Amino acid sequence: MQIALPVSYYLTRDRSRAERYDERFAWRMFSAERMVRCQPVFLVGEARTPVRLHSQFHEAWVTIARRGRQDVLEAMARRLCRERPGQEVRLELTCQEPAAPGERPRREVLEEGLWDLCPDGRL
Amino acid sequence: MRALRRWQRIWLDHAVAPEVVRLFRLLFFGVLAVDLWLEVEHAPRYGAGDFNVSHLPWLDGLLPVLERPVIAAGNLLQAYLAALIALGAGRRAAVWALTALYGVTYFGSQLDSYQHHYLVFLVLLACCGLTWPRGSAAGDAGAREPVPGWPIRLILAQVSIVYLFAALAKLDPRWWSGAVLELQVHGWAEGAIEQLGGFATAARLVVATELFLAAAIHVPALRAPAAALGIAFHVGIEAAGFRIGLFSYFMVAIYTLVLPERPIAAAARWLGERAGRLPLPRLPGSPPGTLATCAAAIAGGALLLATAPIGGPALAAAALAAAAGGALALSHRAAAPRTALLHLAACAALALLARPSVTDTARDYYRFWGGSSRRLGDLDTATAAYQRVVEVAPDYAQGHTSLANLYRRTGQPERALAEANVAQRLAPDDHRPHLVEAMVHDQAGDGPAALAAAERALERAPGDTEARRIAERWRASKAPAEAPAGGAP
Numbered sequence: 150m151q152i153a154l155p156v157s158y159y160l161t162r163d164r165s166r167a168e169r170y171d172e173r174f175a176w177r178m179f180s181a182e183r184m185v186r187c188q189p190v191f192l193v194g195e196a197r198t199p200v201r202l203h204s205q206f207h208e209a210w211v212t213i214a215r216r217g218r219q220d221v222l223e224a225m226a227r228r229l230c231r232e233r234p235g236q237e238v239r240l241e242l243t244c245q246e247p248a249a250p251g252e253r254p255r256r257e258v259l260e261e262g263l264w265d266l267c268p269d270g271r272l
Numbered sequence: 273m274r275a276l277r278r279w280q281r282i283w284l285d286h287a288v289a290p291e292v293v294r295l296f297r298l299l300f301f302g303v304l305a306v307d308l309w310l311e312v313e314h315a316p317r318y319g320a321g322d323f324n325v326s327h328l329p330w331l332d333g334l335l336p337v338l339e340r341p342v343i344a345a346g347n348l349l350q351a352y353l354a355a356l357i358a359l360g361a362g363r364r365a366a367v368w369a370l371t372a373l374y375g376v377t378y379f380g381s382q383l384d385s386y387q388h389h390y391l392v393f394l395v396l397l398a399c400c401g402l403t404w405p406r407g408s409a410a411g412d413a414g415a416r417e418p419v420p421g422w423p424i425r426l427i428l429a430q431v432s433i434v435y436l437f438a439a440l441a442k443l444d445p446r447w448w449s450g451a452v453l454e455l456q457v458h459g460w461a462e463g464a465i466e467q468l469g470g471f472a473t474a475a476r477l478v479v480a481t482e483l484f485l486a487a488a489i490h491v492p493a494l495r496a497p498a499a500a501l502g503i504a505f506h507v508g509i510e511a512a513g514f515r516i517g518l519f520s521y522f523m524v525a526i527y528t529l530v531l532p533e534r535p536i537a538a539a540a541r542w543l544g545e546r547a548g549r550l551p552l553p554r555l556p557g558s559p560p561g562t563l564a565t566c567a568a569a570i571a572g573g574a575l576l577l578a579t580a581p582i583g584g585p586a587l588a589a590a591a592l593a594a595a596a597g598g599a600l601a602l603s604h605r606a607a608a609p610r611t612a613l614l615h616l617a618a619c620a621a622l623a624l625l626a627r628p629s630v631t632d633t634a635r636d637y638y639r640f641w642g643g644s645s646r647r648l649g650d651l652d653t654a655t656a657a658y659q660r661v662v663e664v665a666p667d668y669a670q671g672h673t674s675l676a677n678l679y680r681r682t683g684q685p686e687r688a689l690a691e692a693n694v695a696q697r698l699a700p701d702d703h704r705p706h707l708v709e710a711m712v713h714d715q716a717g718d719g720p721a722a723l724a725a726a727e728r729a730l731e732r733a734p735g736d737t738e739a740r741r742i743a744e745r746w747r748a749s750k751a752p753a754e755a756p757a758g759g760a761p
Contacts, residue, residue: 151394151430155437173327176434177441178387179478179514181452207320207644209383221382224325247446247455 170217170244187217187244191229192262194236200229217244217259223270230267237265240272286425287418289533290405291540294360297404299525301358304392305618307518308351309625312582313633315344316641316657317383321648327379338380340641344585345592346377348622352576352593355621361614362600363404369596371396388519391434395526398426424529428489431526435486439479450475461512481505489530499530562602568612569598572619579623581634581664593619628665635665642674651682662691669699676708680715688712703732703739710742719746 158175162168170182177183191200202211206225213221222240229238239262248254260272318324319339326332353370356362374396378389401423446452450471457465465474481501488498503524510520528536573594580586597615601608625631642657655678661671676691689712695705706729713722723746729739 151433155433172441173382173385173387174390175441176387176437178434178438178516179447179452179456180441181444181446184452184455203647204649205321206323207317208647209314209317210321210323210325213382213385218382220329221325224323228323247452 168219171219181247183216184247185217185244187215187242187259189214189217189222189225190241190262191225192237192239192241193229193233197239197262205229217242219272223266223272226266226272227270230270236267238267239264240266283422283425284420286421288421288424288529289537290416290419291537292528292531292533293402293405293419293424294540295536296525296528297360298358299528300395300522301354303518303521303525305351305354305358305622306625307392307522308347308354309622310518310631310633311384312344312347312351312585313636313640314383315340315347315585315637316644318343318381320644324380325382327382331379335376335380338377341585341588343377344582344637345588346373348576348580348582348586348589349592349596350374350377351622351625352589352618353596355618356597356600356615359614359617359621361611361618364400364402365603366596366600367396367399367402367404371400386517386519388517388522391430392522394430395427395522398423398430401426427526428529431489431523432486435482439482439486442475442479442482447475447479448472453478456514457512459513495530496532499527499532502527502530562608565601565608565612566598568616569594569601572597572616575616575619575623580626581660582637583660632665635661635668635671638664639671639674642678646674646678651678654678655682662694667698669695669702669705672698673702673705673708676705676712680708680712685712685716701732703729703736706732707736707739710739714742714746719749722746723750 155175155177158172158177170185170187172180172182189202191202192198193200202214202225205228206214210221210225214225222242226238226240230236240260241258241262242260243256243258245254245256266272317340319337322337324332324337326335350370350373353362353366353373357366357370371393374393378384378393403419405417405419442448444452450473453465453475454462454471457471465471468474468477485498485502485505488494489502491498506520506523506527509516573590576593577586577590580589593615597612597619601611601615604611626634628635638657638660642654642661645651645657646654655675658671658675658678661668662675665671672691672695676688676695679685679688679691689709692705692709692712695702696709699705706725710722710725710729713719713725722742726739726743726746729736730743733739
């Protein structure tokens, strides 16, 4: 089991970028993914009003969300949906990874806020 | 069949000198006790905003949201159990209780995402199978039989898995080039790495070291160099200033299981012989000792309560520690006085750790609670928490400044000014208490006082936009008043 758990990270990480940033139980100390910095923006309602995350969630959760942790982003979305019944909640997520010398840091839009997360609470 | 027998021999025929197990117990559980006490300051983030995500999704449906008081009391109780085990009391029952509690607090929330805390849980799980040798860390007379070593093998196998996957994670061009390492190293270590040949060389050396250690800790002939290299590696990581909690300290403690046994056994025996001659205080508890044991248990709890100033959670933890200490001592009558004495020592060690002059944990517990409550809009709770900050740490200027600002925001200008004055006295170069004072006067419409305080803030921080805004506004309103045809501001 202790070998299977970290191996499962390598088997699933290419399914989505967000899963790649979840390195728990994979013993990836000091990895490049640890240095990723994401900008999550939740947009609420038809007007797509951005949510001020710090006023809704403890800053420790915001820090984890900025590391692109999918579980936490989905839980935040579910919470926002619960608090605003009948309104859409969308997520825009842009992440930047460190680069090797001579390369430009890779900035990638992982979520474009294309769909409402409320029906199933999944990214 | 042969392979199976060999496999069984590796796990079941392995035995470890009791002195090594005692030294590991003292260091590993000692570091754990310190770590758990330090974790108390993070308790306020648990349950804040009624939000939580556990490490295991199915736990979210089973467990209630772990709240601040439960986590604070739980961490304190676990710190007590770890200290008790480190000192040689409690044995298997205490290890099982500690492992269960640690598992609940770790897996209960992703707020604790330290990978080494997961490793600590796995080591604790292996320790549940250890047969603890009798006697103290110094090595009491008797009980010198080797300890069945399969749990130790399990711990070292887990450490190898960690090293192996940590190395695998670094087989990435960004690590290989040194870029990722460079992002994480600051201060003096940057210069040291440049001297070593640069970040790319250091990054590759890290991978080579991890791969070597993963294998060498299991090879008897390589144990001494592996232990020396492993300890130096983790001391180096700690000295380089990585923000990884007490990971390096845990690893150094685990390396006692890799060190050659003979010198440790000889040193423990030497110490044991001398410690045996010391006139150690003994509880007048045998036989029957029930009264003395109970008194010691309660005294330990009271000591914990008196010196860990975190209110209700400390009361709960102290009561549970007193009950646990008493129960452990009374469950084994022959060792009751010794267990009661060690319970007292564990409580005293934690009480010492909790002193504001030793750690800032109690102060930061209230500071983080106040800060998160303020950001989430609960100003009354934030004010109450900051009142405790200045009680616990009256010389902490930032606490007075934050409290002054909360008084200002909740319409208590006189109290705000009093706290701002204390902060100005404690930190004469800090502009923030002067800015808070300026904001209080500004809100009250006292222009001259607001201008004077804002100018003092600007002297200390010329770029502060809020101080400049207040100063400019009152200067502007003062100018026409001073002019011959001027009016009131």
